[in-house]
Amino acid sequence: MARSSRLSESICTVGRVNVPEDAAGPFELASTQLGALPVIGQFLERIDLAGTLARHLPAGDARTTLSAATAIGVLVCNLCVAREPLYGLAGWAAGFEPALLGLESGEAGLLNDDRVGRALDQLFDADRSSLLCELVLRAVREFGIDCSQLHNDSTSLVLHGDYDAADGHQRGGKPTVLAARGHSKDHRPDLKQLVLILTVTADGAVPLTHRLAAGNMNDDRTHIETWDELRTLTGRAGFLYVADSKLCTREQMSHIDCEGGRFVTVLPRTRREDGQLRDWMTTATPEFTEAARRPGKRQGDPEQVWQVAPAPFPSSEGHRIVWVHSSAKAQRDETARHERIQRTLAALAELNERLAGPRARITTRVGVDDAATEIIDTGSAEQDVTFTITETTEETFRQQKRGRPGNDTRYRKLTKTRFQVTATVDTDQVRHDAASDGCFPLITNDHQLTNTAVLIAYRL
Numbered sequence: 001m002a003r004s005s006r007l008s009e010s011i012c013t014v015g016r017v018n019v020p021e022d023a024a025g026p027f028e029l030a031s032t033q034l035g036a037l038p039v040i041g042q043f044l045e046r047i048d049l050a051g052t053l054a055r056h057l058p059a060g061d062a063r064t065t066l067s068a069a070t071a072i073g074v075l076v077c078n079l080c081v082a083r084e085p086l087y088g089l090a091g092w093a094a095g096f097e098p099a100l101l102g103l104e105s106g107e108a109g110l111l112n113d114d115r116v117g118r119a120l121d122q123l124f125d126a127d128r129s130s131l132l133c134e135l136v137l138r139a140v141r142e143f144g145i146d147c148s149q150l151h152n153d154s155t156s157l158v159l160h161g162d163y164d165a166a167d168g169h170q171r172g173g174k175p176t177v178l179a180a181r182g183h184s185k186d187h188r189p190d191l192k193q194l195v196l197i198l199t200v201t202a203d204g205a206v207p208l209t210h211r212l213a214a215g216n217m218n219d220d221r222t223h224i225e226t227w228d229e230l231r232t233l234t235g236r237a238g239f240l241y242v243a244d245s246k247l248c249t250r251e252q253m254s255h256i257d258c259e260g261g262r263f264v265t266v267l268p269r270t271r272r273e274d275g276q277l278r279d280w281m282t283t284a285t286p287e288f289t290e291a292a293r294r295p296g297k298r299q300g301d302p303e304q305v306w307q308v309a310p311a312p313f314p315s316s317e318g319h320r321i322v323w324v325h326s327s328a329k330a331q332r333d334e335t336a337r338h339e340r341i342q343r344t345l346a347a348l349a350e351l352n353e354r355l356a357g358p359r360a361r362i363t364t365r366v367g368v369d370d371a372a373t374e375i376i377d378t379g380s381a382e383q384d385v386t387f388t389i390t391e392t393t394e395e396t397f398r399q400q401k402r403g404r405p406g407n408d409t410r411y412r413k414l415t416k417t418r419f420q421v422t423a424t425v426d427t428d429q430v431r432h433d434a435a436s437d438g439c440f441p442l443i444t445n446d447h448q449l450t451n452t453a454v455l456i457a458y459r460l
Helices: 001-015 037-046 048-058 068-081 086-096 113-125 126-145 221-233 248-258 272-280 327-356 365-378 427-434 451-458
Strands: 147-158 193-199 205-215 241-244 264-268 288-294 304-310 319-327 385-399 409-426 439-445
Touching: 001 193, 001 365, 037 048, 037 126, 037 451, 048 126, 068 086, 068 113, 068 241, 126 205, 126 221, 147 205, 147 451, 193 221, 205 221, 221 241, 221 248, 221 264, 241 451, 248 264, 264 451, 272 319, 272 427, 272 439, 288 451, 304 327, 319 327, 319 451, 327 365, 327 385, 327 409, 327 427, 327 439, 365 385, 365 409
Parallel strands: 147 241, 241 264
Antiparallel strands: 147 193, 193 205, 264 439, 288 304, 304 319, 319 439, 385 409
């Protein structure tokens, strides 16, 4: 029976009990769950997941009772609603009407972790690019998804284990992904990882493409390949590609611009133009225009207001820069700077207490300088706080021999060098930074979008 007909029939029959007329004794009542599976099933039917899997997965062993496509279909349903481990998949599926999962009666017990694992191996060896492309294109057509604006981001997938076999070797004529240590966004540099690159539509955040990259790959080297893949998928280059600051390299922006694409990204603090704009803010009064206003995140918080203004100069590549001010970010910047300075001053005061103590371990000027510099660097206050070291000498006298002192007692002079760190807050630098609190620059090659539209495309 086709999946769609079994699904329709199961929705009508679940919960109905048929009792034979000649039943002489007690009967057994069996119940099954529906949950969200009827809704999920409708979406999966519309994109023809079952048919697509069946067409692209290898046939496998003819003696296999449960096909790989069916096992993967059940796993997809499980990921949507429960996220059970593979060894718990059979128990989870047994509680539902089988037809909702594309199963026949009694097939749920066949979903052991070994069988599902082999199905995943077949999926890995299949032409996944064509499979995903077919699913995505069908979803775009079926649901009328707008692909004129696409958002890209990446994250790290942490692996708990050695994963020695994930060394990037060829499998079935195709390269695999290298599991390696890299810049961990989960703050676990001790673990190997993979980099997941995902692109979604602005229309409903529908995933369009994703791919895995080696765990040690830098994000600023992935956008050209991703954009080329999106152009092939959508069949055009004119969509608006929105990404974080890792897109903002000359090579990547020039590639998109020269190929007729459009992009919006944020200019990183490491770029020279960012410093020039913050210097400009200390003397200029930009003509900001309100772009958006929203209620505060918590009850009682002030409204969040975004304003935009054109930057007085383009980027070094000649692209347009939009200067944005966020009221919420301005408050965060001010609070963070104040806390950063106070935390650093407190740490330097604690250092002075240790230096003044009877058992000070730091006894050289170089050691004191290193300790104070480390405190300022750790607190990220190197631009706001400076310090000077004062050196004094203490003289004490001690008897040369034991005993009660008298007129003939001889003493020896002992000297000890003491150091004190005097911290100074650079008020000029604080005023300079405060002038651009809440501000950040966006960069785009699209000269038709208004400043407000550029902000909305990136942030809102």
